[in-house]
Amino acid sequence: MLVRDVMSEPVCVQAEETLDTAARRLKKENIGALPVCQHDCVIGMITDRDITMRGVADGRNVAEMTVREAMSAEILFCFGDDTTEEAARIMRENHVQRLAVLDRADKHLIGIVSMTRLSGGASERRPYEVIFHKTLFDHQGHPHHGELMRIAVAQGTKEQAIATATRQFEEMKQVKSWNQLANGYDVISVHVDARGATVEQREPTSEREARILRRAREIWEREGTPEGRDKEIWGHAAGEIDHEDRVPG
Structure with a gap:
């Protein structure tokens, strides 16, 4: 089975949006990390820890600081035509539960895949x-x-x-x-x-x-x-x- 057959709709935050916006989106989606996009291209990742350590801990105003200023340039992703086994391997090796899914041709974000989706669709929250x-x-x-x-x-x-x-x-x-x-x-x-x-x-x-x-x-x-x-x-x-x-x- 291919990743594009099980992925969900893409959820991301734009690089010029604020940390406050990113934090609210993380809470709404009940996740710990979001791809950062410039239009449809993924240019980084932002996590709840990034917001805490680079925003709150440094005394910055999260309503004004942009996601670009706090994001990590390291991107964890797979392609839509990768197998689900390959996506699962990437997640296990990097100790994450979700990956950005990119189109192989233009590298645009086309979806999100989670370990839960790959393992049968149970609740994504852990006990x-x-x-x-x-x-x-x-x-x-x-x-x-x-x-x-x-x-x-x-x-x-x-x-x-x-x-x-x-x-x-x-x-x-x-x-x-x-x-x-x-x-x-x-x-x-x-x-x-x-x-x-x-x-x-x-x-x-x-x-x-x-x-x-x-x-x-x-x-x-x-x-x-x-x-x-x-x-x-x-x-x-x-x-x-x-x-x-x-x-x-």
């Missing part, structure tokens, strides 16, 4: 997203979170999602421990309520949870990085941390 962040200070000295990386996890408990995301973060950033780069993480859980509405709940990192995570990683490594024991190891780590907190120092 959990773990957002690693660093505390930054604006020009007035006010602290806020600058997003470093957002990782979606499709299966498992919240604890398993956190463990999976931190391992991916450490591998991709090539650090021994996630907190060498990040000050914390938030966990977004997604579920459908009784009325059929999608509900998002964002939970900030607690100090207890962060300590449990570090201890669980130590236990997991000490026991030879076993598979399928995430819940057991998390419970063991939680017990140790809670016991230490009850014992007078």
